[in-house]
Amino acid sequence: MKFDLLESPILTEQEKSNKKKSIREMIIAALGSPLSPEIVNDFKERGVGSELADEEFNVLFAMIMGQAQHAAYKGNTHAFKELLEYLKDDEKDNIGKLYELPATILGKEYVDVHRSILAHEYSEYIFKGGRLALKSSSIALFIVEIIKQNPKFHALAVRPFENTLRDSVYAQFMWAISEIDDTANWKFTTSPMQCEYLPTGQKIYLRGADDPGKIKSIKPPFGHIAVLWFEELDQFRGEEQIRDVTQSAIRGGDVGYVFKSFNPPRSRSSWANRYASSGKPNMLVHHSTYLDVPRNWIGRFALDEAELLKELNEKAYRHEYLGEPVGDGANVFENVVLREITDDEIAHFSQQYFGQDWGWFPDPNVLIVNNFDANRRVLHIYDEISGNKQSNETWAERIKKYIMYQITADSAEQKTIADMRTMGYSMQGAIKGPGSVAYSMKWLASLTEIVIDPVRCPGAAKEFMNYEHDKTKDGEIISTYPDKDNHRIDAVRYALERIWRKSGM
Numbered sequence: 001m002k003f004d005l006l007e008s009p010i011l012t013e014q015e016k017s018n019k020k021k022s023i024r025e026m027i028i029a030a031l032g033s034p035l036s037p038e039i040v041n042d043f044k045e046r047g048v049g050s051e052l053a054d055e056e057f058n059v060l061f062a063m064i065m066g067q068a069q070h071a072a073y074k075g076n077t078h079a080f081k082e083l084l085e086y087l088k089d090d091e092k093d094n095i096g097k098l099y100e101l102p103a104t105i106l107g108k109e110y111v112d113v114h115r116s117i118l119a120h121e122y123s124e125y126i127f128k129g130g131r132l133a134l135k136s137s138s139i140a141l142f143i144v145e146i147i148k149q150n151p152k153f154h155a156l157a158v159r160p161f162e163n164t165l166r167d168s169v170y171a172q173f174m175w176a177i178s179e180i181d182d183t184a185n186w187k188f189t190t191s192p193m194q195c196e197y198l199p200t201g202q203k204i205y206l207r208g209a210d211d212p213g214k215i216k217s218i219k220p221p222f223g224h225i226a227v228l229w230f231e232e233l234d235q236f237r238g239e240e241q242i243r244d245v246t247q248s249a250i251r252g253g254d255v256g257y258v259f260k261s262f263n264p265p266r267s268r269s270s271w272a273n274r275y276a277s278s279g280k281p282n283m284l285v286h287h288s289t290y291l292d293v294p295r296n297w298i299g300r301f302a303l304d305e306a307e308l309l310k311e312l313n314e315k316a317y318r319h320e321y322l323g324e325p326v327g328d329g330a331n332v333f334e335n336v337v338l339r340e341i342t343d344d345e346i347a348h349f350s351q352q353y354f355g356q357d358w359g360w361f362p363d364p365n366v367l368i369v370n371n372f373d374a375n376r377r378v379l380h381i382y383d384e385i386s387g388n389k390q391s392n393e394t395w396a397e398r399i400k401k402y403i404m405y406q407i408t409a410d411s412a413e414q415k416t417i418a419d420m421r422t423m424g425y426s427m428q429g430a431i432k433g434p435g436s437v438a439y440s441m442k443w444l445a446s447l448t449e450i451v452i453d454p455v456r457c458p459g460a461a462k463e464f465m466n467y468e469h470d471k472t473k474d475g476e477i478i479s480t481y482p483d484k485d486n487h488r489i490d491a492v493r494y495a496l497e498r499i500w501r502k503s504g505m
Contacts, residue, residue, distance in 0.1 A: 110286075127261040129287050131290065133290055136231060159209070164208070170190070193207075209236060226257065234270060336452060357409075358416060367399050368460060379447055407428075440497070443500040
């Protein structure tokens, strides 16, 4: 696109600069709402074109609007590219200086890494750490900034499963765009799931890695995907899956940014932990925790939750909130998630399972209540009742709110089970049998998640988080399951016996 009025030898450099500014503003406005009947009035109200004579304004308006019409309504990608080329050429390839995140919006731990991203010092940025550390929020802001700075760039955010996108990365982008007061310039859709920057037509695509075809089929209308974000890195199947997605997504262009974020798994031997510590060239690893975040950004309730876990289980606190891989490979359950399970969630649970382990002193009597989602392979543990030196009558009274439910109990106490049945309980003994402990333990460890509410079930949270394989005197791990500090675990195994037995016993 040629603007001959800028070539006049009688124009001063300042006049040329002012007219270039008007042209730029007209192009950006046109790309956002081509041929809108109110666009001329909008220009005048904002002072766009104030440096131009009426005749010049009319000529420019006709040229730019015509170009925008061809781009937006007739699918003329060449016309669109010409408009973008002018924007880029006008800034001498420094369009990135047009927008930068305000410093007040970033946590202090992200200021230096933000500078590094702006300078493109690395092509890959790993963000790891504990909960509430602003990892995802910061990455969403960085990606929005990169899009606004580079009119030919598109972005792709990927999670392991598509059905988790809407409430995670999609919501993060909506928050980030709202936080910089830019919502009016974006269009959000869920089918397909994407965020479109209206002034240029750039897109942030959101896809699940469980459907590779949807990633390979992405065809940006111009430019290329230059920004890629893997959220919850540790939940992907490994480096090979990451490479497959990367190769499918980033095609064309010489510049690329890859962001990867995750909460480190407990085991240091986890592939994601090993990858982050690999010292890979051209990769920056950034670790953060909630302790680096202004208190008022987190809120009193979340801070209290962190402190409560620290008091109940320091090892779990170090893992969940400080992002430390506290395990050495001996942990039996690497899939435990400690969080609040709300009354609303419980009201919607459809499959409840009840398990009873017997004890007296020091071993306790324990009843555990669970919900198992077979489709997602997620177990929720949301109630426990425990006590020492409990007579059968006392115990029956304590657990009476569950008298109408079927309870599977440790079959070693047949007389106690008979007493409970006499008092109205639908209670049966667990089948157990050779190999049942090892099989049920492996089955539990294979689940996608074991979600435990640490307030409702502090004993279960402690047992599942700390339960480890035995070791030799030299520290070598033995693949056996010690019969100690596992009363809640046993109750869970009994409760779900009819489920895991169907899986292969």
